[in-house]
Amino acid sequence: xxxxxxxxxxxxxxxxxxxxxxxxxxxxxxxxxxxxxxxxxxxxxxxxxxxxxxxxxxxxxxxxxxxxxxxxxxxxxxxxxxxxxxxxxxxxxxxxxxxxxxxxxxxxxxxxxxxxxxxxxxxxxxxxxxxxxxxxxxxxxxxxxxxxxxxxxxxxxxxxxxxxxxxxxxxxxxxxxxxxxxxxxxxxxxxxxxxxxxxxxxxxxxxxxxxxxxxxxxxxxxxxxxxxxxxxxxxxxxxxxxxxxxxxxxxxxxxxxxxxxxxxxxxxxxxxxxxxxxxxxxxxxxxxxxxxxxxxxxxxxxxxxxxxxxxxxxxxxxxxxxxxxxxxxxxxxxxxxxxxxxxxxxxxxxxxxxxxxxxxxxxxxxxxxxxxxxxxxxxxxxxxxxxxxxxxxxxxxxxxxxxxxxx
Amino acid sequence: xxxxxxxxxxxxxxxxxxxxxxxxxxxxxxxxxxxxxxxxxxxxxxxxxxxxxxxxxxxxxxxxxxxxxxxxxxxxxxxxxxxxxxxxxxxxxxxxxxxxxxxxxxxxxxxxxxxxxxxxxxxxxxxxxxxxxxxxxxxxxxxxxxxxxxxxxxxxxxxxxxxxxxxxxxxxxxxxxxxxxxxxxxxxxxxxxxxxxxxxxxxxxxxxxxxxxxxxxxxxxxxxxxxxxxxxxxxxxxxxxxxxxxxxxxxxxxxxxxxxxxxxxxxxxxxxxxxxxxxxxxxxxxxxxxxxxxxxxxxxxxxxxxxxxxxxxxxxxxxxxxxxxxxxxxxxxxxxxxxxxxxxxxxxxxxxxxxxxxxxxxxxxxxxxxxxxxxxxxxxxxxxxxxxxxxxxxxxxxxxxxxxxxxxxxxxxx
Numbered sequence: 001x002x003x004x005x006x007x008x009x010x011x012x013x014x015x016x017x018x019x020x021x022x023x024x025x026x027x028x029x030x031x032x033x034x035x036x037x038x039x040x041x042x043x044x045x046x047x048x049x050x051x052x053x054x055x056x057x058x059x060x061x062x063x064x065x066x067x068x069x070x071x072x073x074x075x076x077x078x079x080x081x082x083x084x085x086x087x088x089x090x091x092x093x094x095x096x097x098x099x100x101x102x103x104x105x106x107x108x109x110x111x112x113x114x115x116x117x118x119x120x121x122x123x124x125x126x127x128x129x130x131x132x133x134x135x136x137x138x139x140x141x142x143x144x145x146x147x148x149x150x151x152x153x154x155x156x157x158x159x160x161x162x163x164x165x166x167x168x169x170x171x172x173x174x175x176x177x178x179x180x181x182x183x184x185x186x187x188x189x190x191x192x193x194x195x196x197x198x199x200x201x202x203x204x205x206x207x208x209x210x211x212x213x214x215x216x217x218x219x220x221x222x223x224x225x226x227x228x229x230x231x232x233x234x235x236x237x238x239x240x241x242x243x244x245x246x247x248x249x250x251x252x253x254x255x256x257x258x259x260x261x262x263x264x265x266x267x268x269x270x271x272x273x274x275x276x277x278x279x280x281x282x283x284x285x286x287x288x289x290x291x292x293x294x295x296x297x298x299x300x301x302x303x304x305x306x307x308x309x310x311x312x313x314x315x316x317x318x319x320x321x322x323x324x325x326x327x328x329x330x331x332x333x334x335x336x337x338x339x340x341x342x343x344x345x346x347x348x349x350x351x352x353x354x355x356x357x358x359x360x361x362x363x364x365x366x367x368x369x370x371x372x373x374x375x376x377x378x379x380x381x382x383x384x385x386x387x388x389x390x391x392x393x394x395x396x397x398x399x400x401x402x403x404x405x406x407x
Numbered sequence: 408x409x410x411x412x413x414x415x416x417x418x419x420x421x422x423x424x425x426x427x428x429x430x431x432x433x434x435x436x437x438x439x440x441x442x443x444x445x446x447x448x449x450x451x452x453x454x455x456x457x458x459x460x461x462x463x464x465x466x467x468x469x470x471x472x473x474x475x476x477x478x479x480x481x482x483x484x485x486x487x488x489x490x491x492x493x494x495x496x497x498x499x500x501x502x503x504x505x506x507x508x509x510x511x512x513x514x515x516x517x518x519x520x521x522x523x524x525x526x527x528x529x530x531x532x533x534x535x536x537x538x539x540x541x542x543x544x545x546x547x548x549x550x551x552x553x554x555x556x557x558x559x560x561x562x563x564x565x566x567x568x569x570x571x572x573x574x575x576x577x578x579x580x581x582x583x584x585x586x587x588x589x590x591x592x593x594x595x596x597x598x599x600x601x602x603x604x605x606x607x608x609x610x611x612x613x614x615x616x617x618x619x620x621x622x623x624x625x626x627x628x629x630x631x632x633x634x635x636x637x638x639x640x641x642x643x644x645x646x647x648x649x650x651x652x653x654x655x656x657x658x659x660x661x662x663x664x665x666x667x668x669x670x671x672x673x674x675x676x677x678x679x680x681x682x683x684x685x686x687x688x689x690x691x692x693x694x695x696x697x698x699x700x701x702x703x704x705x706x707x708x709x710x711x712x713x714x715x716x717x718x719x720x721x722x723x724x725x726x727x728x729x730x731x732x733x734x735x736x737x738x739x740x741x742x743x744x745x746x747x748x749x750x751x752x753x754x755x756x757x758x759x760x761x762x763x764x765x766x767x768x769x770x771x772x773x774x775x776x777x778x779x780x781x782x783x784x785x786x787x788x789x790x791x792x793x794x795x796x797x798x799x800x801x802x803x804x805x806x807x808x809x810x811x812x813x814x815x816x817x818x819x820x821x
Contacts, residue, residue, distance in 0.1 A: 021430065022755075023408065023751050023752075023754055023755060024748075024751060024752060024755065054674070062684065063675070063680070063684075065674075066673070066674035066675040066679075066680070066684070067675040067737070067741065069673065069674055069675070070672070070673035070674060070675045070676075070741040070742075070744070070745055071740065071741045071744055072744065072748075073744040073745045073746075073747060073748030073749070074748075075748075075749075075752060090752070091748065092748050092751060117687075118684070118685070118686070118687040119687065120687070121686075121687030121688070122683055122687045122689070122690055123690075124712075125643070125687070125688070125689055125690040125710070125711060125712060126690035128642040128643050128712050129545075129642075129643055129690050129691065129710055131642055132544050132641040132642050132643050133542075133543060133544070133545070134539070134542045134543065232640045233639060233640040233641075234542060235538045235539075235541045235542050236535075236538050236539055236542055267475065267478075267479070267485070268472075268475040268476065268479055273472065276532070277471070277528065277532075278528045278531070279527070279528040279529065279530065279531025279532035279533075279534070279535065280531065281535065282532075282535035282536060282538070282539050302535075302539065303535065304534075304535065304538065333480075334476060334479045334480065337479055337480055337481075337482050338479050338482070340482065341482025341483070341484065341500070341501065342484065344432065344433075344482070344501065345433055345484060345499055345500075345501075348431055348432060348433060348755060348756070348757075349755045349756060350755070351755075
């Protein structure tokens with residue numbers, strides 16, 4: 001496998017992890033824009049725009065877009081997060097030219113008023129659907145509580161109100177300022193014709209807007225405390241928690257992932273043996289999230305309402321005991337093995353490599369081969385893990401609990 | 408991408424299958440045991456799930472914790488699941504540890520400790536899953552559809568019932584294990600980078616002398632139809648609709664599957680276009696083929712806010728019936744391309760391939776290779792699909808709604 005990059009003048013960058021022996025090729029436009037880049041009154045515009053991107057361009061109607069994707073036999077989709085929007089397609093190598101032309105064309109959508117109204121209904125259905133599903137908005141609410149007035153508190157889907165009130169003109173303004181040559185790059189992996197890709201992209205993106213409106217990271221002031229959400233017809237008890245974490249380029253991120261694995265891996269960890277194996281809880285887990293300037297550790301507990309108090313105490317005790325007594329070498333070795341194996345298995349598919357490369361490029365304009373990443377995990381010590389535990393789980397956290405109606 | 412099915416039938420009834428994928432670093436297996444929910448005794452719904460949970464609590468020389476730690480040391484990603492027919496265990500791993508992991512799982516299916524003092528923990532775990540299902544309206548909708556459409560023993564869901572789980576004692580788990588964890592009817596499918604001779608040797612050593620009860624005959628399945636509503640305080644009403652189609656074993660399965668593909672495969676499919684893209688009625692809508700005991704069903708799902716549920720059902724039904732107006736050449740070409748490229752994507756994952764091999768063997772008693780599947784798909788024509796639709800008009804409809812408003816099938820729907 002070979003990393004190939006291309007950047008000329010003002011055009012968007014191209015980053016390729018080439019594997020001539022692969023059976024397929026994957027392509028994705030990564031846009032460095034997400035919920036955190038939105039004004040409060042248009043919360044949800046990044047995600048709404050992600051849907052609208054498939055609604056047609058100067059050269060294609062919405063029906064043609066969908067038909068062409070299917071004609072290519074593509075495995076394609078898109079997603080929006082707090083800090084990025086990604087459009088991708090995996091195809092057979094012989095379909096590269098068509099797939100890249102289609103994906104690239106989509107980045108300059110027409111955003112027609114009529115489509116905007118229909119798709120608004122789809123987004124409102126999506127919000128209603130998630131609102132019906134556990135944990136019923138607990139993650140969104142705890143994020144607001146934790147990040148306060150920092151842009152990272154913005155809900156990726158927006159709210160029923162912001163989506164209902166949004167105007168197509170607001171979306172067009174947002175698109176013009178964020179889908180720019182400076183703020184996007186094309187990632188590819190698998191059996192890729194790099195020369196064709198470079199030639200095509202240079203020409204196709206020559207007229208794309210340019211706008212130096214880059215994100216200004218700012219450190220949040222973390223909030224803490226507890227909020228209750230009451231839901232009729234809730235059978236289980238759900239709790240979402242956020243602790244301060246580390247940013248996406250912090251050297252401590254490897255130690256933090258290993259710490260979360262030791263504490264909360266779903267197939268064998270301290271929380272697994274205390275809460276899952278014993279049947280006390282359905283889910284009890286922790287995972288890190290990384291952003292440009294900060295991060296968090298997310299905790300999630302789901303259990304029977306009558307066991308909630310006791311389980312929350314067990315969870316607190318597990319964390320306190322870890323902070324007090326440390327971690328054993330055996331736990332470190334198991335965590336490292338699990339992470340290494342999961343990375344190696346995931347790396348087999350070009351489509352998975354696309355996301356690893358794209359995310360790495362979003363975070364640091366750099367990519368480390370799997371062997372180097374495995375070395376970083378191998379170098380983590382018990383002291384590193386305890387130091388990052390102090391930085392994160394020792395700090396006050398924000399908690400949101402979802403409970404059924406009072407008896 | 409040379410493709411060859413490796414096959415070994417053991418005298419005790421166990422079938423070992425393999426497909427070599429030397430371009431991968433991994434190997435994976437799917438181990439299907441004839442211990443699904445349809446073999447649960449009446450009144451003990453959830454016994455297959457609880458037994459699966461119990462066999463994973465220590466086996467051979469290892470207790471529960473030592474077993475999981477051993478798998479973690481080896482770098483094994485694992486899962487277990489329960490279906491109507493099977494309890495299954497699947498693992499993906501670095502290729503070099505396959506033999507060791509097969510030996511560990513041989514212990515699991517033959518020599519589990521079934522520790523009585525952990526029965527209550529296992530029960531609690533299963534009750535958690537059942538309660539979680541009750542909070543997930545879209546999943547619940549399909550569970551309710553299964554219970555409604557298929558009479559016992561086929562209509563049991565993998566999570567069981569509260570009453571069933573509460574009645575299970577250790578003797579019931581031991582009996583279920585004795586009767587259903589057995590070589591007759593078990594399928595072990597391996598895919599990825601392995602040496603077939605070595606795999607055969609390990610399996611021969613570990614499972615060659617495995618003995619157990621004979622296979623159990625199942626009654627004939629006759630589906631129920633009609634409408635059923637489950638009240639649930641939600642924003643959306645969730646619809647699950649089923650109707651008869653050719654089963655996986657049927658010579659007409661490709662036609663039936665292709666018609667469902669026209670309805671639901673990809674963003675240009677009819678359901679996605681009509682229900683979501685043109686009308687904005689839903690975020691999620693799809694149809695899929697499901698086969699059980701020689702019977703096939705198409706199962707459709709749509710979730711929509713309650714005041715638009717009736718319109719959504721109407722559009723859903725109209726879209727299904729629109730197949731009777733014919734399939735365009737363009738639709739068929741897109742479908743063929745999607746199926747053929749999905750066969751290539753499958754070659755990138757040992758786990759996906761091992762699971763497909765095991766499933767094919769269960770339904771067909773053989774594993775069609777890519778060339779055969781491509782030839783079958785290439786043979787499909789718009790005319791044969793329309794003819795198939797007209798011969799097998801959607802019938803025996805079952806509708807389940809979960810939400811705050813019940814819906815009925817329109818009059819005249821059979």
